[in-house]
Amino acid sequence: MLKDLFTKSTKKKYAAIPSTIAKQDVPEGILTKCPKCKKIIYTKELIKNLKVCLHCGYHHTMNARERLDSFLDEGTFEEMDREMISVNPLQFPGYLEKVEKDRQKTKENEAVVTGLGTVGGMKTVIAIMDSTFRMASMGAVVGEKITRAIEKADECSLPFIIFTASGGARMQEGILSLMQMAKTSAALKRFSDHGGLYISIMTHPTTGGVSASFASLGDYNLAEPGALIGFAGKRVIEQTIREELPEDFQTAEFQLEHGQVDAVISRLELKEQVANILEIHQPGGVPQWQEN
Known part of the structure; x- marks a missing residue:
């Protein structure tokens, strides 16, 4: 194709x-x-x-700013909560130094960028996880920023879109990191109960606690071609069940075949396809293919 x-x-x-x-x-x-x-x-x-x-x-791999530039309409992005930064609640040795190193390297304060913008002229709240920052591992700040973005979408009656990419929970924050799975999922449940539209776009890799929580809870669960999507790693599963798994195990295409994602969409077509979904869900929305 x-x-x-x-x-x-x-x-x-x-x-x-x-x-x-x-x-x-x-x-x-x-x-x-x-x-x-x-x-x-x-x-x-x-x-x-x-x-x-x-x-x-x-x-x-694309970083968060590259995705914003390629996906949102030009000049429409309004960032939220950029000033939020991680602390070291468990006094984990060397943790803040590693975070600061990534901050200098990526010019981002954390592993997710959130805000408002338009896609095809339709306003939405968006969150983009950045795998170049601590492999987009989920700590308290990542979970809080995503939760605030969901609540902003709920408050403004706007769709919520997230690009996920993560190695899982941030072990340096222990249970506080794992709690973000429940917090973000609860926010999404409230958002859903109020009729909110949630589009999850899984990119390479989406694993661990992120895949087991908000990444998989979309009204539409989409994925980029070839993206690794799963909870535990392939080798860990093989050693646990004592069986050899298929070569394409946990790829986006494998997940599509087994009903875990709704569609695998090339990055070149993604904005157009998502804009069509947003249009369908507008009051009186009609998909483009029906107009033709």
Whole structure:
């Protein structure tokens, strides 16, 4: 499906980049090697294509700001709770130093960015987890920011959209981290009881306590191609049940086949598809395919 989006001439253009170029003395960042197909791509072209490989469709990692720029209508984002930062409730050695290092590296204060914006002209509350910050592990601040975003959507009668990506609960915060599973789920239940629309978009990887709580509770549970989605890791499960699992186990496609997600959608089509869902749920909304 994805390959049909590109003309033969476009494929020929990018296929002309020889793999040996990676061995040449070129400035860092000019070229990117796809970890799946091993082809070399000009980084500018990869970014222009929303970090989706032009050869095989592999979805490269995006940070929170890149997702905001690619998904929301330009200039509509209003950030919430940016000033919130983690503390060290258990006095875990070296924890705050690691958080500060990620803060400097990513220019974000925590592993989730929340706020309001529009998608196709329709206003929504959005949360985007950033896997470049502590692998988007869920601590008290992450849970609190997501809960506040859900409550904001409830208060304003707006849809809530989240992009999930997480290695699970943040062990340095112990039980306080695990409590965020219940807190966010309870907020979503109140939101649902009031008729709120919740769209969960699972990206690579969505695992641990995040997958076991708010990531899987959407009215629409969507996923990006190839995303790892699951609770425990594949090797842990194999060692527990003493069986070998399928090679594609816990991928978005595997989860779709087994009814755990509603659709697997390419990043190139995601904004249009989500905008269509939002339009359907507007008062008097009609899906685009019925208008045609």
